[in-house]
Amino acid sequence: MSTLQAGPETRQRVNTAAPFAALPRPSQPAHVIRSDAEAIEVARRLAAGFAVEASLRDREGYLPIAEVDAYSQSGLWGITVPRAYGGAGVSYATVAEVIRILAEADSSIAQITQNHLALVAHIDLDASEEQKKALFGLVLQGIRFGNAFSEKGSKNVAAFETRLRREGDGVVVNGQKFYTTGALLAHIVPIVAVDDEGKGYLVFADRDAPGLTVINDWSSFGQRTTASGSIRIENVRVPASRLVPVAAFERPTAAGAISQIIQSAIDAGIAAAAIAETVAFVRTRSRPWIDSGKESAGEDPFTVSAVGELVIRLHAAEALLERAGRAIDDALAAPDEGTVNRATLATSESKVLTTEVAIAATNKLFELAGTRSTLSEHNLDRHWRNARTHTLHDPVRWKYFHVGNFHLNGINPPRHPWN
Known part of the structure; x- marks a missing residue:
């Protein structure tokens, strides 16, 4: 329904x-x-x-x-x-x-x-x-996994203060999480926690486990309905069979690239939606600029060229997105330093272009469609808000650096979920 x-x-x-x-x-x-x-x-x-x-x-x-x-x-x-x-x-x-x-x-x-x-x-x-x-x-x-990974007040995104302790045939987990996308609507919430030796684990807790409280307090101006928010984890007990070590980044695997390509695909989708909205609005609602001498906004040569540029940039981003996916497939089939680095770098390149076209397309929408496109009845600002919010997930300024550092100095990019 x-x-x-x-x-x-x-x-x-x-x-x-x-x-x-x-x-x-x-x-x-x-x-x-x-x-x-x-x-x-x-x-x-x-x-x-x-x-x-x-x-x-x-x-x-x-x-x-x-x-x-x-x-x-x-x-x-x-x-x-x-x-x-x-x-x-x-x-x-x-x-x-x-x-x-x-x-x-x-x-x-x-x-x-x-x-x-x-x-x-x-x-x-x-x-x-x-x-x-x-x-x-x-x-x-059909069981859905949410997440309880990031922590709002920790030193950086990879610093985890949530702790687990062994007890009987399971573990007990305590901590607090934020940015828990999907956890509200999940059936199982995997929690990233560390033991006394600092080793990280994914603890697959049932969503309705006693002591696990999911709060719907995500207040960002963008990606508003991602079912994100915060989680309190108070003496949550999970059997040892649901404890999976976080070890994929200790060896060459495509884990980071897999996380990143999904983020890149989201930005490509936002860009495509914004371009489609621009085209539809210019065709049906916008007025031609007075100096253009045209009968319709869609005939304005500057508007036509701007739409053409956005479409070309989107197609380039989509091509790198597919290329990154193929590189990940290669890395999964034969994981080693070479295939994993190629997948990581290809995904980074994709993430740069999808980020940039998402920001450009959602901003250009209003420039080309005109003032009336900003009216609240159209809610077109949601595309810009979504793009601006989602592209903050991992800064592309570091993607440029890692790609350049590899090609100039032969230094492989780091392996973690944000790269």
Whole structure:
């Protein structure tokens, strides 16, 4: 049932200090997608529906609960589960295209998937065989992973103060988290915590576990309905079977590039949406500039050229996005310093272009469409707000540095989720 069918009285708003209750697990198993082509087809179908109320959800702060249920039940949350465990194991070029398609419709919904997909990759890289069977099985049933990674007050993004201690046949976790994208609507919330020796783990806690409190207090001006916010973790008990070491960055793996390509795809989708909105508004609502001598705004030569430049920059970004996906596939097939570095650098290049075209396109929208495009009734500023907010996730100024440092000095880029 869509939010429109449900009616406004049943919708849940974002930005509240009250704890957000866990959603029920799916009553029916999710569809299992079998091929890359099917994944693209399903993404396009879902995107058409997600786009309908994207502006309303942004303006009113409605959480996309029904949309995310449809999304995970569609099978798209399981497309990276390896074929050996029952999934489609699609190409990361396909993953990027799926996310790009969905982000063009609603970038908040697309971002909700980001951590889930990164976690599926970590399970493949770091979990035991028994854990893979169990956790991949849950994913294919339609279980959603959220995240409890970042900490608002720590020294930097990779400094974790959340602690776990061994107790009996499990662990007890305590700490606080922020930027917990997707956790509100998740069924399982993997928590990054460190033990007394400083070793990091992913602790897969049930969303309704006693002591785990998710608060819907995300107040950014952009990506407003990403189901982000804060989490209190107070003596949360998790069995040892749900404890997966964070080891993928201690050796050459594509883990960082996988996390980054999803971010890049979101920005490409935002750019595509902004360009489409620009074209539609200029064609139907904008007036030609007085000095152009043209009958319609779409004939203004400066506007025509500006749209052409944006489209070319978007196509270049999309080409690098696909290239990065292929490089990640190569790194997964034969992981070593060479393939992983190529994947990391290719994804960094992609992230630079998608960031820049997202910012340019969402800004240029108003310049080309004119003053009337800023009216609140159109809510077109959501594209700029989303682009400006999402592209802050990891600064592209460092992407330039790492790419240049490799080509000039032969220094490989660092391996972590933000690069």
